[in-house]
Structures are given as C-alpha cells and as structure tokens.
Amino acid sequence: MSFLQINNVWKSYGQAQILERLNLSIDQGEFISMVGASGCGKSTLLKMILGSEVATKGEISLEGKPLVAEPDAERGIVFQKYSVFPHMTVLQNVMVADEFTKSFLLGRCFGSARKQVKQKAESFIDAVGLTPAINKYPHQLSGGMQQRLAIAQALMKAPKILLLDEPFGALDPGIRADMHVLIRDIWKKNNLTIFMVTHDIKEGFELGSRVWVFDKVRHDPQAPMAYGAQVTYDLKLDTDKTPDIAALTQKIAVN
Amino acid sequence: MSFLQINNVWKSYGQAQILERLNLSIDQGEFISMVGASGCGKSTLLKMILGSEVATKGEISLEGKPLVAEPDAERGIVFQKYSVFPHMTVLQNVMVADEFTKSFLLGRCFGSARKQVKQKAESFIDAVGLTPAINKYPHQLSGGMQQRLAIAQALMKAPKILLLDEPFGALDPGIRADMHVLIRDIWKKNNLTIFMVTHDIKEGFELGSRVWVFDKVRHDPQAPMAYGAQVTYDLKLDTDKTPDIAALTQKIAVN
Amino acid sequence: KDKFSICWSIYVGWMPWEYGDSSGIIKKWADKYDIEIDVVQINDYVESINQYTAGQFDGCSMTNMDALTIPAASGVDSTALIVGDFSNGNDGVVLKGKKSLKDIKNQKVNLVELSVSHYLLARGLESVGLSERNVKVVNTSDADLVAAYSTSGVTSVVTWNPLLSEITSQPKSYKVFDSSDIPGEIIDLMVVNTKTLKNNPKFGKALVGAWYEIMSTMSNKKVLTHMAEASATDLAGYQAQLDTTKMFYSAADAVSFTQSAALPKTMKYVAKFSFDHGILGDGAVDENFIGIETPEGVVGDKSNIKLRFNPSFMQMAADGKL
C-alpha cells in the first residue's frame, strides 16, 4: 500500500474539464515537482490533496484512508503569497500554529504552556534563519523572508505532507538559490513528502526526486474545454545522476 | 564636452543625506548599469536625471545645457511597475505617445493623422513583439509583456536618454532572458543612452557597457543618515572581454 | 412693484387660499388691480414664516402669536391684513385615560414647543392653578405627534387639527381643554409686510377682495370637497375641522372682531407668554418691548410698533368698495 494514492481522479469546473484520469501513487518521503503550462490544473490537484477542493470523480487516499475533505494539520501548505498573517509578528505567526490546537477557546497560551510553545517556535524560526527578524511584522520582511516564515509555520505542525504552490515564484533569483538550499535541507531532515508546483522547470528538476509534467493529450479545437490535462511525464530522478535538463525542457516544450 | 554631465551633485531628503559629491560624465550611446544596496539612492539619481527630483546641490547638464527640471519627451522611462496606462489597449497605449504631442486639445488624432500614428505605433509594437496582443488591455498581459509595452511607448518619442528602474525586477527568470535580448537589440539599433538600475548584479554586467556601484564611503554609527552614497566603482566594460563577475560580485559584497 | 407673492401652509383656515389659487379667483382679483400674485404652498409651517421674515414673500398665513414672535420680533413691520378665523376647539389638550386637566400634573406633555399649542397649555394650566413647572414639556414635531401618541410612553399631548381629531378618535383619549375655552385668543391671519402694503394698496385690496369672494363660496359642497382633498382628508373630516373653527365668512364680522377690546387683551397675554419663554429675542427687556397696534389702542412700546391689526381693507370689503 502506498502512502498517498490518487485513484482515477477527474476534476471539472462547470463545463470546463480541468484534469482527467489521474492515477498516481506516491511513497512517503518523495519530493514531487509539478510543472506544466499555466492554467493546466497543477494548483487544482494540489488543492485536492490539500482538501480545499473535491474531486468530481475518483478518490485520493492517504495511508489507505480517504482524505479528510477539508484542510487539516496533517497537510501543510505554502502559497506563493498571502500565507502568513499580516497582523502578527514572526514569533506570533509561528506560535499561533501550536496555540490553535492547544487552546480551543482563545487560541492563546499563557504561562508555562506559552513558554513551551515559544521555545518550540524559536527553534523553527531559527531553522529557517529568521531569528534576527523575530519581532518584525510580515510587511517589514522581504518576499523571501515571508516564505521562510510560511515554511516555519507549516513545520510547527509536523505535517505528513507539505504542499508548495510556486513558493519561490515571486522571489529574486539570488534569494531563490538560498531558498532551494533551505527547502532541500528541511525535506531531508523531516522525512517530509513534498508536492511543489513551479513554473521554473530547472527548479523542478533541481529540487524534486520525481517530476510530473501536466499536459492535455487530447484536444478538440471546436471545444477547447472538453478535455482535461493529465500527467504526461512521470520522471523519477536519481539524485546522483543529474538528468539532461536542457533536452528534457525541449521535449516538454514541444508538447 | 560630454553628452550628460553630473557636476558635484548632492541630494538629501530633510535630514537624510542620500547621495553626495557625484561627478560623472556620460557619452552618448553608453549603457550604464547602476547597482548597489537597497535604499542607497539609485532610483533617486535616476529621478534627478529624469527631472522629477531636483538636486539639493550641484547641477546636471545635457549636451551642455542644464537639464529641464521636469520630465519631458527627451528622456524616456520604464519603471518596474505602473508604467503603462491600464485603461488603454496595447495599441492605444503606444499611439497615445504621439497623440499627446500632435493634438494639444484632445490628445487624440483622427483621420489620416490617426492612420499615420497607428502605423508608427504598430511598427514599434512589432519591434517589441507584442503584435499578437495588440488589442489587449495591460491586465491581460503578463508582467514581461507589460514591460515590453512600456518600452515601446518610450521608443515612440525617440528619446535621447532611456531610463530603466529595475525594469525586469518582477519577471520570471525565463522571461528575463528574452527581455535582455530585446533591450540590447533596441539599445544598439537606436543609438540610445541607457541608464538601468538593477538588483541583479549579473544582469548589470551582462547588459551594461559601464557599471556604477553605489555605496557609502563614510559611516557615522551615531548618525547613520549623516553621509550619502557615492559611486564607489565606475567600471567601463569591454564587451568583447567578459569580466570575472563572480570575483567582482564578491568584491562589491564585501564593501 | 406689481408682482407679489404670498405663502400658506396646510391648515383648515388657510385651505381657501389653495382654492382661490386653483380656481382662479385670486388671479381674477389680481388682474382687476393690474398686478400679479403668486400663491405658494409650503409644507412646513415654520419655514413659511421664516421665508416671509427673510423677505422672500410679501405675505404669509400665520397665527397671531407667531406673527408677534417671528416677523415682528425680527424687526419686520407686519400688518394683519385679513383676520380669517379664530380657533374654537381646533387646538386641544388630550390626556390618555384621564378626564380632567388637573391630572396633567407631573406628566410629560408632548407638543410643538413655543407654538400656539404651548400657549394653549400655558393658558390651560393657569385656569386650573398649575404652571409649566408642574409638567415636563417634550418638543415633538407635529408630523409625528399622531404616531407618538400611540406609543405607551406618551400620556398627554397638545396639538391642533387634523392631528387633534386623529388623536381623540383613539380609544380612551379625552380632550380636557381646548381653544373654545379661550375663545378668540388663537387667531389665524394673513400677514403682509407693512411697507409693501403702504406702497401698494392694490396688493391689499386684491387679496382681501379675493378672500371674501372665496368665503362666499364656502357653503358649496364641491368647494369644500376640493379643500378637503387638498389637505389629504375627506369632506366629513374637513367639515369636522370647520366646526371647531370660527370662520369669519363675512368681512363685517372680522372687522368687528378686530375692533373689539378683547384683542389688545389677548395680545397682552401672548406677549407675556412669549417674553417668559425668551422668544421675543435678545433685545427684549420686558414683554412690552414690541408695540402691537390694534384699533382699540397700542399694546407695548409705542415707538417700536412692529405688528399692526389694520381692519381698513376688510372694512372696504364689508362696504363693497373693492
């Protein structure tokens, strides 16, 4: 039995068929990069794994059980934007992750419980390198630092799965490289299963242990929305052996 | 006599000294990349050349005459964002550049005048590769296409100087490369003098024929705003001989 | 000057102006004297007097008390050209569940403050040996008095018709004092600017002439129905209001009322009430500050006459000289 199982999943919005016939199984600890043209449904699949969207047909199961149909603490997420709380400092942003589950009524801890949460939060903030900015508000942070913060938040809940939707899409190239180091590190240390959508094919190959390429295999020129995308390439990358990215890129672009 | 002459220019905002003792002379046809830490005053210098800011001390002269102290058609500009008009299509955005000077009262041309302007606009739209999107509104364009549009607009006025303030800062890496090709091409073809601010040192060296590095040479820890930045490195690049960027970056970063 | 304008507001005694305007009687009389008279209805009574006082109109319908406290107190020399009627039960004090005026003691009384209702209340209290200190006056806009009365917090009101009959028709409502107890004290007038009248007697003649022609039609059911509808009620309702109004259908009656000795006495009361409530203005040192001229003599300061009861035009009508 695999860790996450996607069984004949279809997804449409109204008339528009977005995804069709997805059959994929994922093992624990994989790092899956998802690439493909804009609007082909990568984020949609991510949302279905997250639970904020429901498949029109088919089923996704986690460790043999059907997925909970709404977001929960088992699955962490980092969006391209807006995934931190603007009214909280870095420390509060991270602490709140534990406070949500520790205090049902107020969502705040006090006294020794607070101390404990704070310590834990500080260690995760340190892990993403935000200690110097611990008392700053998100708007005082650069884009990269905000994404680090979003990752630290997600790690607090020790999720089984981490979902990343173009997490580095809005960052400067220099900063992206740093973030790659960070996320790779976190993946290895926490034995996470990661799904990452990216527009940068190179990034996808660099980070992922497996790459999914999304594309439509059937086209109806009269009804462009009649068919959905599928995973046309499912490449398991041997991390020792760097693949010929340029050639692959070429190949994908032709599709 | 040089094309553009910056004579002992100082700039401060209130108590804060931003730039000091700038003495630079620029020849026609140079492509100057401006790099430096955030907030060191690169955009401020650009604005002084543009005419939307005035030097606190010193003078800038163009072809021997003092600069007109407000923006005019001699100096084109492309900002990182917001430099196209959201309520006009691509074609209208470019046509308006000529309509502004041809019709003082309405800012619109009709009949044969309009035809003429339209033809000219179409040729510039073609030059930046936007012909397929000619009737789209800016919000329907990607970031890169919007920047192409801003460049086409500026070119309509055949400016002597083109100012670029982080023109590619918000673009995806793949698109950046295309834009580099475009701007280099336009620079060569139009014999423009270009000033470009960038955060990406590599980009600066790749595109520029000359690189200015901004930094403060004097620091007063008690009064961090007492001193302004200067151009600490002024490198004329021989385009045939690629400089050792890595080494230079290192050198700049140390400062 | 041969263009004049007068304003009026909806009230049983002033509806004839509406009829005169829409039936063309006023135009007929204006044409006779070769002038133009514009008749304007104003929804809000106080606003109409303010407009007159500010000089926007040459004449306006109002009560004797308001003529004293608004135009006269503002230094606008005004003449009561036509004495149309006096209230004879048209204003009243109503108590909820109590049948005697004495029971009003310690109650909240809802009324339009500083209006004739307020005056009526003061006269009523006086008649049973109480004073305003024994009640609590709550200013309430006339348009909302009926609605206000149907709430439990409101136990006594003072108001005029048609509101009064609306209110007394509700169960357990008792009219304990009304203007028929002080006959001739609440007088409805057509007031015109003295200076304008002096310079243009034609204006006065045309208005008075028209008024008494309208009065002569008031026995006609059609005319009354017209007036009833213009005041948003029906013939029966309007008739009921007329019953509590002492209309001076004939000019001679109006003249003799104006010439009676009761008028200066009434105006003395009114001036005293107004002064006590501070509505004669800053300049007033006592209730005699403003002079009121009546055929029976001057009330108050003879050197500061601002309100004049002048029956000479009505006399002309009585004599058929118009």
Added chain:
Amino acid sequence: MKRLMNIEPSRFWRTFLTIVPFIVIIALYWSASDARLAENPNDKLLPSFTQISSAIDRMAFTENKRTGEYLFWQDSAASLYRILLGITISAAIGLIIGLINGLLPGVRAGLSPLVTIASLVPPMAILPILFITFGLDELAKVMLIIIGTAPVIIRDMQSQVMQIPKEQLIKAQTLGASTWLVTIRVVLPQIMPKLLAAVRLSLGAAWLFLIAAEAIAAQEGLGYRIFLVRRYMAMDVILPYVAWITVLAFAMDFSLKKMSQVCFPWYHHQEASK
C-alpha cells in the same frame, strides 16, 4: 463533520435560505396586523394587505378627482427628477474639483481643507439656512442633495486621483503630455469607474436629503406625500411608498453598477483578476 466555514450550501439551499427571512417578516407583520385590527378595526398603524393594496390602487391607478393626476406617478416623477439632477450635479462637481484638487498641489493646498470642513458640517443642521439662502423652489431641494453629497464625492475623487501611481503621471509627461492632457487622457478615464462607485455610495445620503427637503417644502414628491399623510398616520400609504423608494434606490444602484461594467470593462476585469 466539516468546519462551519467550509460548508457551502447547495444552490437549492441558498435560494431557500434567501427567501425564508422575507417570508418570516411578512408572516410576522400579518399576524401583528391581524391582532391589532381585531382589537380596533380602525387602527391605522398596521394596515392589512387588503387595505394596503386598495391604497396603492387609489394612489397609483385612480385619477385624483381634484387634480386629474395619478398622484403616485406624479410623486415618483418629481422625486426622481430631483434626485437625478442633484446627484448628477454632485457627481460633476465632485469629479471636477476632485480632479483639480488631486492633480494640482497648488489648488489642493487652498481647497482641500475647506472641503474637509465642509464635508463635516451636518446639512440637516443648516437646513434652515439653506432654505433661506436658496429659496423654496426646486433649486433648494436639489441644492440640499448637492450640499449633502458633493463634499464626500470630492474628497473621494481627490484621494482616488492621488492614488493613481505617480509613475503613470511621470510616464505621460515623458511622452510629452501637458497637465491638461494628463488630466483628460490619463486621469479622467481611470477615475470614471471610481466616480460611479462613489455616486453609488452616496445614493443613500441623497435619498435622505431628498426626503428631508421634500418634507419641508414641496407640493409633490415621495417624501412630501409621506410627510403629508404621516399626520393622519396613513400607514397604508406610507408602507407602499417606503417599499417603492427602496425599489427605486435598488434600481438606481443596480443600473449604476451595470453602467460601470458596460462602460469600463477594463476596470472590472482588472479588479476581478486581482
């Protein structure tokens, strides 16, 4: 069970939930009205639906005997004319002064504080002054609407103009535009959808001032009629008039919204894709 915030009712349930409150309100009214009328058949406070519909018939579909007019339509026409005129003039003033204030720092220095203070003066309190200054004609009613709504629109327009990125204004100048051309070709078209939005926002205030003005000085109009019959507490007339005003207010709001979408598609697409 899903979290409450994640439960999206189906279309059927949504429609059902939308209708229920209205049905409840009507039912409540009905029973209250019945109860009062049973106690006192002449009660005017909560008329029955029969009484209301006969009042509607009387006002809207029967010629008035005295004037030969259909009062309801006459009132509607008078009020609509006033509010449309008032709000149009307000919008024009707001646009012009807002544009000038937002764009020209020199003028802004002089006018902006004045407008701010003017917008704080409660028009209701100066009603007496207004009537005396502007008389009692149509002008006064329209002026009250203008005075009540224009300062707010001016301030809104001014701040909207100042929110246009400076980059665009500079860009236009580098393309050779004069202040005038920047105004009419860059700023004006971008501000128009905001003007419509501002007008929509001030419609509520406009109705308020219209009703207040008609209550004091008018011979026809929806507000006039309500105040006239209010003296007799003719709720059978007031209730349909209030409902009608609500419908008109909704229709005006809706048509402004549609108009904006039709005239400025670029703006709405842009907002939607944000």
Added chain:
Amino acid sequence: MKRLMNIEPSRFWRTFLTIVPFIVIIALYWSASDARLAENPNDKLLPSFTQISSAIDRMAFTENKRTGEYLFWQDSAASLYRILLGITISAAIGLIIGLINGLLPGVRAGLSPLVTIASLVPPMAILPILFITFGLDELAKVMLIIIGTAPVIIRDMQSQVMQIPKEQLIKAQTLGASTWLVTIRVVLPQIMPKLLAAVRLSLGAAWLFLIAAEAIAAQEGLGYRIFLVRRYMAMDVILPYVAWITVLAFAMDFSLKKMSQVCFPWYHHQEASK
C-alpha cells in the same frame, strides 16, 4: 515654466492658501451681515459677530433662568451620549454580523440579501414605525442611529472579511484552527482597523440621524436646540451650534483615526508601504 501639476507650493504658500478661503468666507459674511443689520437692526438672519458671541455667552456660560442649567453643555452631553452609544452599538452589530456573514457561506445565503435590502430602506421614511416600536425616549433616538448606520457597516465588514485572501484562511486550517479560532485570531484582528474606518465613514450619517431624531422629539440635545430656536429664527444660536457640531464631528473622526494608528500599527505601516 513648469507644468501646473509639477508646481509644489512652498510651506509658506501652502499655509497662506489654506487660510485665504476661510478669511474670504468670514469677510463675505461680515459685509452681508452688516448690510442687513444697517437696514433692519432687529434682523435675525445674519447676526453680527457681537450678537453671536453674546448668544454663545448666554447659552454656554450663563445659567438658564428657567432651568438653572447651562443649556449648551447640557445639549452637548445629551447628543454626545446618544451618538456615541448609537455608533458603538452599530459597530458591534456590524462587526458581529459582518464577520459571520463574511465567513460562513451558509449564514451569508440567508442574511446577506436581507441586509442589502435593509440598507436601502430610507430610515427617515419609516420614522413612525420606529417610534411605535421603540417609543419616544432615548431608545428611539439611538435606534434611529443604529438603523441608519448598521446595515452599511455590516455590508462593509462582510465585504472586508470576504476580501481576506482565502490562502490565509486555508493556512490557518492547516495549522489546526477551528472556525471559531479562525474568526477570533485571524479574521477579527485584521478586520478591526477596517471597522474603525467604516465607523469613521458612517459618522456623517450618524450625526444626520441624531439631528433628525432630536428634531422630532426631545427635551435637550444639539439638534433639538437648533430646531427649537429655528421657531424664532435665532440664527445667533444656530450658527455657533452648527460650528460646534462640526468641531465635534471633526474631533470624533480624528480620534478614531489616531486610535486606529495606535492600536493597529502593523496595518497602517503596511498600508503606507504599499
């Protein structure tokens, strides 16, 4: 010469330009008042500044002969109490219903259309109903303010809640938050500065309804006094009262602004750095 839009007046000129319009208005008033008073010394329409100041003295600093109170302060206290109470309750209602409506699709389906329609009903027109329901006392005045302002605040809050990026709400859920915790820890704090902004926007309407309510039935209050003395055209009292209301409106607006800046620094810095 520079383009008009590029001419920034210096600080001196800015101050000068700000003051000029006010001086002009005062001078115009002065001369008009003088002219009228020369003609008729008892004229009350445009009182002289001496008359106004003596009226202020009489109302604010002299014990009233009849009641032994200082009328001006009594009026101010009564009105301030009503408006503060009304707007506070409005804000509370707006916040709670807006939050629920914005966050829970199920409730929104039921309540949102009702609120939309309620916000379109002109409160002035249904005054009789209000009186009968709430009586004529303080409650009715406060209720009029609430009915006039709450629907707008509710709608604003609802749309503000719906504008919070869905990403944040989903993120909070992935961190284990329940609907309740999302509400109080994620949505509520972010919506508070918007609530203050909405309250500032509805202050104008609140003053309007307050004055209208006081004009209809009251024993004290700023609006009461204005409408009472209007009966004898005492403009010398009305004018300072209007000025005072303007000052109070400004002070309330200003303190809400400051309060927002002090309580929600993150919000204002974020807005400023946009």
